[in-house]
Amino acid sequence: MASTPPPFDPTGGPPPFAPPPLPPSVSPVDDQAQGPALPFEQPGYPFLEGLYDTARLIITTPGEAFGRARVSGDLGRPLLYAVIFGWIGIIASQIYNIVFRGAMWNVLPGFAGREEMFLSTGVSIATMVLAPILVLIGVFIAALIFHLFLLLVGGAGGGLATTVKVVCYASTVQITQVVPFCGGIVGGLWALVLYIIGFAAAHRTSHGKAALAVLLPLVLCCVCIAAAVAMFGAAIWAAIAGSR
Amino acid sequence: MRLTTPSREARQLALLWGVAAAAAVALRPFWLALAPLLPACPMRAATGVPCPTCGTTRTAVALLSGDFPAALLANPLAAVVAVGFVVGGALAVIWVCARGPAPVLSQRISPALRAAIVAVLLANWAWVIAHR
Numbered sequence: 001m002a003s004t005p006p007p008f009d010p011t012g013g014p015p016p017f018a019p020p021p022l023p024p025s026v027s028p029v030d031d032q033a034q035g036p037a038l039p040f041e042q043p044g045y046p047f048l049e050g051l052y053d054t055a056r057l058i059i060t061t062p063g064e065a066f067g068r069a070r071v072s073g074d075l076g077r078p079l080l081y082a083v084i085f086g087w088i089g090i091i092a093s094q095i096y097n098i099v100f101r102g103a104m105w106n107v108l109p110g111f112a113g114r115e116e117m118f119l120s121t122g123v124s125i126a127t128m129v130l131a132p133i134l135v136l137i138g139v140f141i142a143a144l145i146f147h148l149f150l151l152l153v154g155g156a157g158g159g160l161a162t163t164v165k166v167v168c169y170a171s172t173v174q175i176t177q178v179v180p181f182c183g184g185i186v187g188g189l190w191a192l193v194l195y196i197i198g199f200a201a202a203h204r205t206s207h208g209k210a211a212l213a214v215l216l217p218l219v220l221c222c223v224c225i226a227a228a229v230a231m232f233g234a235a236i237w238a239a240i241a242g243s244r
Numbered sequence: 245m246r247l248t249t250p251s252r253e254a255r256q257l258a259l260l261w262g263v264a265a266a267a268a269v270a271l272r273p274f275w276l277a278l279a280p281l282l283p284a285c286p287m288r289a290a291t292g293v294p295c296p297t298c299g300t301t302r303t304a305v306a307l308l309s310g311d312f313p314a315a316l317l318a319n320p321l322a323a324v325v326a327v328g329f330v331v332g333g334a335l336a337v338i339w340v341c342a343r344g345p346a347p348v349l350s351q352r353i354s355p356a357l358r359a360a361i362v363a364v365l366l367a368n369w370a371w372v373i374a375h376r
Contacts, residue, residue, distance in 0.1 A: 075256040123277055130274060133267045140264040141329075152358055156351045161253045164260070 035068045038169070041077045051084065058172040062194055066201035069165050078168035079136065086135035089174030089187070094124040096180045135171070143167045149216050150199060155209030158202060166198035192218075250346035258336035265333020272308045279305050294376050296369040297322070317375060321368035 039045050039053035057065035069078075098121055127134065147163040150156040156163075173194060176187035192214055199210035250258075268275075279301055287295040299319035306315035307326055315323040353361075 073253065075253055075260065079260070120281065123274075123281060126274055126277070130271065133263075133271070136260065137264045137267055140260055148361070151351070151353050152361060154352060159253075159349075159351070161257055164257065 035064070037073075038065060038068050040081055041069075041074070051081070054081065054169070055085075055172045055175070058169055058194065062197045063201055066166060066169065066198040069169060069198075069202055075161060075164060078165045079139065082139050082168035082171040083132045083135050085171045085174045086138070087131045089171075089177035090131040090134070091128050092178040093184060094128050097124050100180065139164065139167050139171070145217050146195065146199070146213055149213040150203060150205075150209075153209045153212045153216070155199065155203055155205035155213055157204040162202045163199070166195065166202050170194040170198055246348040247345035248348050250344075254346045255340050258340045262333045262337035262340070265330045265336075269330060275304060275308060288376075294372050296365065296372065298372050298376070319368065320371055321364065 036042065038050075038057065040050040041054075042050065045053075054065070057068075143160060143164040143166075146167065147156060147160050150163065170191050173187045173190040176183040176190065179186070195214045196207060196210045199205065199213060200207045203210070282301055285295055285298050287293065288298055297319070300322045302318040303315040303322040304326065306312070306318060307323065312323065312327075315326070
């Protein structure tokens with residue numbers, strides 16, 4: 001005997017064929033994740049190969065890569081990924097800071113007498129040693145700021161953990177710090193692009209909202225960074241113009 | 245507020261918060277050595293108007309020295325957020341150890357809350373400009 005479904009209750013009762021609730025560990029956008037997990041997150045994938053393949057994916061096809069970044073599961077691997085790339089970037093930048101400090105003062109007129117713009121050798125070495133924990137602090141604070149602005153623009157389709165993952169995998173660009181002088185600036189700009197693509201893919205939001213969430217903190221809270229980059233650019237430009 | 249059993253990811257987030265907060269306090273000598281080396285705000289140097297984050301370094305140094313009133317004076321929002329960050333990190337670790345329930349947070353915020361957040365940011369900037 002066929003049973004008839006209960007009638008729909010227009011006063012707010014549950015619909016007759018409501019899907020079962022998701023378990024608490026599963027994000028609502030998890031079922032839309034595209035393809036397998038990133039190589040670095042796949043169990044049994046060789047460590048270094050997974051690191052390399054994930055970095056290659058993030059660099060060459062960021063939209064697909066962030067789409068494959070699982071929005072639920074484990075944060076350990078993404079954080080380890082960020083620490084590895086962040087540590088490499090910090091070591092490279094601090095070595096250049098120590099090696100080229102004197103040369104910069106002599107070559108760039110804008111930096112003459114601006115010793116305070118460079119870290120002392122002791123602080124540089126401490127920064128290299130403490131890099132893993134500094135990366136963790138940086139990832140968490142950056143994710144908090146970006147997530148707040150994603151909420152403000154209505155683009156937070158996933159939770160804070162999703163934002164943390166995007167920030168972790170976007171640290172792939174820290175590898176650009178191995179290029180002296182311009183590596184940091186190039187990496188910074190590239191990271192902004194990766195954040196926008198990553199938030200759009202992982203939070204299932206538009207690129208416009210993702211761009212707003214990434215750029216608003218810079219405009220509102222980090223005007224200093226833009227001005228510092230402009231000063232640095234002006235100093236380099238003055239050096240180039242002076243050498244002609 | 246609705247509560248639920250926390251996911252593994254939520255517990256990891258709480259632990260990350262705790263580690264970041266503990267490290268931020270434990271690295272006090274490092275921050276105090278780093279602070280004088282940081283350049284002054286270029287926007288303030290160029291225009292005379294402080295940026296919204298001006299005073300954050302002074303706030304951090306004051307907090308690390310235990311001078312909360314001075315921290316509040318330099319940048320009230322940064323001071324409150326920094327204290328909340330450290331206290332929240334400690335509470336998060338306690339919550340993980342106690343296996344407490346997790347609140348179910350909405351991924352959308354109401355227009356009123358959105359307006360309130362923007363108002364707080366602007367009010368804090370006005371304070372920083374007024375007390376430069």
